[in-house]
Amino acid sequence: MNIQKKTLPEGQAQAGARDVYILIVEDEALLAKAIAKRFRKEGYLCEIAGSLAAAKGQVDRAQPDLILLDMRLPDGSGLDFLAALRERDPADIPVVVMTAYGELEDAVAALKLKALDYLKKPVDLDELLVIIEKALKQVEVRRSLDYSRQRDGRALESVRLIGKSPPIVHLREQIERVGRISARADGAPPTVLILGETGCGKDLAAKLLHLASARRDRPFVHVDCATLPKDLIEAELFGHEKGAFTSAHTARTGLIVAAEDGTVFLNEIAELPLELQSKLLTVLERRAVRQVGSSRERKVPAWFIAATNRNLEEMVKQERFRADLFYRLKVLTLTMPPLRERGDDVILLARHFAGQTAQRYGLPEPELTPDLIESMCRYPWPGNVRELAHLVERAVLLSDGQKLTRSAMNLEGGQVTPHPSNASDALQDMTLEAAECQLIKQALERAQGNVSEAARRLGVTRMALRYRMQKHDISADDRG
Numbered sequence: 001m002n003i004q005k006k007t008l009p010e011g012q013a014q015a016g017a018r019d020v021y022i023l024i025v026e027d028e029a030l031l032a033k034a035i036a037k038r039f040r041k042e043g044y045l046c047e048i049a050g051s052l053a054a055a056k057g058q059v060d061r062a063q064p065d066l067i068l069l070d071m072r073l074p075d076g077s078g079l080d081f082l083a084a085l086r087e088r089d090p091a092d093i094p095v096v097v098m099t100a101y102g103e104l105e106d107a108v109a110a111l112k113l114k115a116l117d118y119l120k121k122p123v124d125l126d127e128l129l130v131i132i133e134k135a136l137k138q139v140e141v142r143r144s145l146d147y148s149r150q151r152d153g154r155a156l157e158s159v160r161l162i163g164k165s166p167p168i169v170h171l172r173e174q175i176e177r178v179g180r181i182s183a184r185a186d187g188a189p190p191t192v193l194i195l196g197e198t199g200c201g202k203d204l205a206a207k208l209l210h211l212a213s214a215r216r217d218r219p220f221v222h223v224d225c226a227t228l229p230k231d232l233i234e235a236e237l238f239g240h241e242k243g244a245f246t247s248a249h250t251a252r253t254g255l256i257v258a259a260e261d262g263t264v265f266l267n268e269i270a271e272l273p274l275e276l277q278s279k280l281l282t283v284l285e286r287r288a289v290r291q292v293g294s295s296r297e298r299k300v301p302a303w304f305i306a307a308t309n310r311n312l313e314e315m316v317k318q319e320r321f322r323a324d325l326f327y328r329l330k331v332l333t334l335t336m337p338p339l340r341e342r343g344d345d346v347i348l349l350a351r352h353f354a355g356q357t358a359q360r361y362g363l364p365e366p367e368l369t370p371d372l373i374e375s376m377c378r379y380p381w382p383g384n385v386r387e388l389a390h391l392v393e394r395a396v397l398l399s400d401g402q403k404l405t406r407s408a409m410n411l412e413g414g415q416v417t418p419h420p421s422n423a424s425d426a427l428q429d430m431t432l433e434a435a436e437c438q439l440i441k442q443a444l445e446r447a448q449g450n451v452s453e454a455a456r457r458l459g460v461t462r463m464a465l466r467y468r469m470q471k472h473d474i475s476a477d478d479r480g
Contacts, residue, residue, distance in 0.1 A: 020136060021045045023064040025055040025081070026098070027073050031123065035068065038125045039132070050074075052081045059085070059093070066136060067095045068128075069115075071106045079106060082113045094139045096131060098123060140253060159207045162352050163345035167337035174334055175205065179212025181332075182303060188287055189213070193269075193329045194307040196336030197448065199386030202307040205334055206265040209305055218262030221255050221302075226268035234276055238283075239291040256289055259302040269329065270310035270321060281325045304329075311450050338446070339381040339388060346376050349385060353392040354404065366396055366404045375411040380445070437472045440465070449476040 022039055026032040027050045036046040047064075049055035052075050055067075067085075071078040082095055097110040097118045107118040116135040119128055161172055182189035192209060194202045203222065210220045228236050239254030256264055266272070272280065283289050284304060288297040306329050315321035339346060350368060358365040368376075381387055395408040439458065447453035455465040469475070 019045065020065045021047070021062065022132070023047050023049060023055065023058055023067045025049045025052070025067060025073065025078070026070045027051065028070075035123070035125065035128065038129065042129065052076045052078075055081065056084075059088075064093060066132065066139070067093060068132070069095050069097050069110075071097055071099050071110070077106075079109055079113070082110055082115065086113055094135055096135050137253065159204060159211065161201075161204065161208060162349055163342055164348065165337075165342040165345045167342060168345060171205070171334065171337070175208050175212055178209055178332055178334070182209075182212075183214040188301060189303045190331040191284065191303075191329050192305045192332045192334065193312075194305065194334045194336060196307075196309060197338050197384055198309045199384035200336040200338055201385050202309075202336050203265070203267060205336060206263075206267075206305045206307060209334075210263040210265075210303075213263070213303065215262050215303060219259050220263050220265065221259040222265045222267060223255050224267045226271040230273070233273070234279070235292055237276070238279065238289050241291055241294045252291075254289065254291060256283065256300060256302060257291075257298055261301040263303045263305060266304065266306040268308060269306040270308040270312060270315060274320070274322065277322045277325045281322065281328060284325075284328050309448075311453060314450065314452055339384045340446070344377070346381070346388065347373055349388055350376060350392050353389045354396050357393045357396040361397065363396065364402050366399060366402050369403050369405045371406045372404055372409055372411070375406045375409070379411050382445075436468065437474065440468060440472065440474055444474070444476060451476055 022044050024032050024035055024039075024046060026035070026048065029050065032048045032050070036048055039046045047058055049058055050073075052073050055069075058064075059067075069078045069082065073081075078097060082097070085093060085095070092114075095110070095115045097107060097115050098121055099107045099110075099118055100121045107115075110118060116138060117131050119131055161168060161175075163169075178192060192206075194205050196202050206222075207220065210216060223237065225233070235252060235254070237254050237256055239252050239257055266280075283300055286297075287300050289300050290297050312321055312326050312330075316323045316326050339349075347368065354368070355365050357363070376388075383390075391409050391411075392404075395404050395410075399408050440454070443454040443457045444451070446457060451465060451469075452462050455462045458465060460468075
C-alpha cells in the first residue's frame with residue numbers, strides 16, 4: 001500500500017510496523033487502549049482520540065489510513081464527524097464505525113456516508129481485526145485501480161495524439177484498428193508491444209489503445225517495471241498472501257489482479273528480472289495468476305500492453321530477455337516515431353505545450369518567433385517529446401514577454417543537425433570517407449548505440465556496418 005509518511009507521537013513508529021496509521025475515536029479509555037494494544041501487536045500505528053475535537057485535530061495533523069469511529073462521543077455524534085469528513089479534501093478516508101446495541105439506524109446512516117463497515121459493541125477484538133484487515137484490503141484495491149491516474153494527474157479522456165505528420169497519422173490509424181480488434185476479441189485481446197525511444201510517448205499510445213477499446217470504462221493500471229523495488233516487484237505485480245514473507249503482515253492484491261477486466265500497461269518491460277519473466281509468461285499463457293504464498297489461482301481477464309525503448313531482439317540474443325516471452329508480447333507491434341522524424345509536428349507540439357503552461361499558471365499564451373521555429377526544426381531532439389515539453393514549459397515560465405525566442409528555449413548551444421534542405425551544403429566540402437563516417441555516427445546516435453538498428457536505418461547489413469565501423473575506427477559509443 002502506498003502510504004505517505006506520518007507524523008506520530010514518539011514511540012509509535014516501532015520496528016516492524018507496516019506504516020498503516022489507524023485513528024481510534026473512542027471515549028471509553030479502557031476499550032480504546034485495549035484496541036490500540038491489539039492493533040500495535042499486529043504492527044499497525046495507532047493514535048487514540050477521546051473526543052471529536054481531538055479527532056479533528058489529529059486528522060488535520062496527519063491523515064489516517066483508516067478511522068475506527070464510535071457513534072456516541074462527549075462532544076457530538078460520530079455521524080456528524082463522518083459527514084464533515086466526507087466534505088473534506090481528501091474525502092475518501094476509510095471509516096469503520098462502532099455502534100452500541102439498538103443503534104442500528106446509526107450504522108445504516110454511516111454506510112450511506114461511505115463507511116466501509118460497522119461493528120456492534122461489545123467489541124470482539126479478533127472480529128474487529130478481521131474487519132479492519134478486510135477494510136484495508138478494499139482500500140488497497142481501490143487505490144490500485146487509480147494507479148495510472150495518480151501518475152498522470154489527468155483523466156484518460158483528455159489524452160490525445162497531437163500531430164499531422166505521416167508517421168503520426170499512420171500510428172493513429174493503427175491504434176484505432178487495434179482498438180476495434182480488441183473489441184471483437186472472443187476473450188482476452190491479443191497483447192500489444194509498443195516500441196520507441198525514451199520520451200516519444202509510449203505511455204500515451206497505451207492509454208489511447210485503452211480508450212479505443214471496449215474497455216475504456218474499465219481500470220487502466222500503469223506498471224513501471226523500471227521503478228518498482230527489485231525485492232518487491234513480484235509482490236507488487238502478482239500479489240501475496242499474509243505471511244508469505246517476513247514483512248507480509250496482510251494479504252495484498254497484485255496490480256495485475258487489481259486491473260480486473262481493464263488494461264495492464266507494463267512500461268519498460270525489458271527491466272523485468274529474468275526470473276519474473278517466466279512467471280509473467282505463465283500469466284499470459286494461462287490467463288491466471290497465483291499470488292506469492294498461495295496455492296490457488298485467480299483468473300486474469302485483463303488486456304496486456306507492454307512497452308520498451310530497448311532492442312528486445314538483441315536482448316534475446318544476449319539471453320537477457322526470454323525469447324518465448326518476447327514472441328508472446330509482440331503479437332501486435334506499434335512503433336512510436338522519434339520527434340526528429342515528425343517534421344512540422346514539433347511546431348504544433350511546442351504551441352500546445354506553451355498554451356498548456358500559460359493556462360496552468362495564468363500567463364499570456366506566447367507566440368513562437370521564426371528563429372525559434374527554425375531552430376526547433378533543425379534540433380535533433382534526443383529526448384523527444386518529453387524534452388520538448390520540459391524546454392517549452394521552462395521557457396514560458398522564465399520569459400519576460402509574450403514571444404518565445406531561440407535563446408529562451410536555450411537551443412543556441414545545443415546540438416543542431418543540418419536541415420534536410422541544407423544537407424548538400426553540409427556535405428559539399430567533405431570527402432567520401434568523411435561523409436560516410438558522419439552518416440554512420442548519426443545513425444548510431446539515432447539508434448542510441450544499437451548497431452543492428454543503425455544498420456537497418458542505413459539500409460545495410462549488420463556485418464557490413466561492423467566492417468565500416470572498424471574501417472573508420474568507430475565504436476558504438478561514438479555518436480554525433
